[in-house]
Amino acid sequence: MPPDVRILATLDAIAKRAAQELLRAATSAVAEKGSFTVALSGGSTPKALYSHLANDAALRAQLPWDKMLVYFGDERSVSPDHPDSNFRMAAEAMLSRVPLKPEQVFRIKGEYKDTECAAQEYEQALRASFKIGKVRFPRFDLVLLGMGSEGHTASLFPGAKALHETKRMVVRTWVGKLYTERITLTAPAINNAARIMFMITGADKALALKGVLEGPHEPDQLPAQRIQPSNGQLLWLVDSVAGGMLSIGIRE
């Protein structure tokens, strides 16, 4: 099956389309099991979606806020009030503006000097809130992802050991090109989700996106190729410049 790629004109159009997908996912998850679990992505692209969810009156009214549990796909090694914090971005754009209680939000402790400890603590939090017994990985209802211009996703960077993790759901990872550590969900944890949605914008992503979707399978070079849900749906929302080199995709 070819990947489901939608090419939209602008970031604003991506945010609106993504919001509709999120609402659909939330509504069906709540109808099915009474809750909706979503892992947020970091970086700058998803900010438009988060703001839209918080500010659009019709959406706000339809979203089942009291049934939502919010997680993060990855975090940088900074405190939650640092400008680079993924939590801070999500908090400012959405979490602090919507009717979510603190206990509904599970952030990764980027401020810990010991990133292994932060990874283990987050894994324990996932185990407890998903009530994971024997199974190895949580089943998120929705995982949001972005992609870097060299093909990284979450904090799974080209050449990282973390790309070969098969047992753990969260790991710390050294990012040589940024001279820093990060904490990230692993590919098998992401791939166990019911739905995964990429949001990708900008001309600097065009070549890597073509490589990920149309090039040979070389996930050590292009980690976004590791994302392939084992029993779920994968949707790519890209803007016309990021998708400018693709020979596949539906223009919306």
Ligand code: 6PG
């Ligand atoms: C992070 C991420 C990362 C991000 C991409 C794209 O913490 O940086 O979660 O995987 O999604 O780097 O980032 P932009 O949206 O800023 O291009």
